[in-house]
Amino acid sequence: MSKARQELRKYLADWGAARIEDAALIVLSELLTNAVRHAHGTHGRVIETRFVRLPAGGLRLEVHDASPALPVLRAPEPCADGGRGLPLVAALAERWGVAARNGPGKRVWAELRVP
Template sequence: MALARAQLRKTLADWGMAEVEFAAVAVLSELVANAVVHARVPPGREIRTRFVPLDGGVRIEVHDASDEPPVPRVPDQSGGYGLTLVSGLSDRWGVEKRRGVGKYVWAVVTAGTGAE
């Protein structure tokens, strides 16, 4: 996860988007953590990230080999805060099927949302 965060920070710096770094890194961390904990992908199937520049922000994608979509939960003492945090820090987020096996979860973070 540390490598993905470092790559996102460098990418945002290269794109001149430091204003969205805090929110984007937090969103990425939650999406990767969800993939690691809940996707339960078979050995040899990596979790991949992709960052796409947008006007004033970034689209963050986390790809995994599980077909199971993330399910938002009502947060309580046992957890369930991840997708609530993603919703609060991003403009929008969603899930899409990949060609073949798996899915990707994406979120759009711009300077106008929880990025400040």
């Protein structure tokens, strides 16, 4: 995960969008954590990241994995150790979602506005 975060920091700095770095790093970390936790077993652990500039000045973060299991946004239990990743993504991102990819698995994405 640290390599993906380093790549995102460089991407944002080169683009001149470092002002969204904190939010973007949290979103990326949560998407990657979900992929590592839930894209396992017979589906393998192949995880890819992609950063895309949007025409309207936003950033789209994508995490591709080989699992067909879809993420589910739920309210976390107050004392639970986990379950806060997608609520964080939903709070920080303009929007987020899941799309099929070519081949097995899915692409989970989140879009952030660059002010």
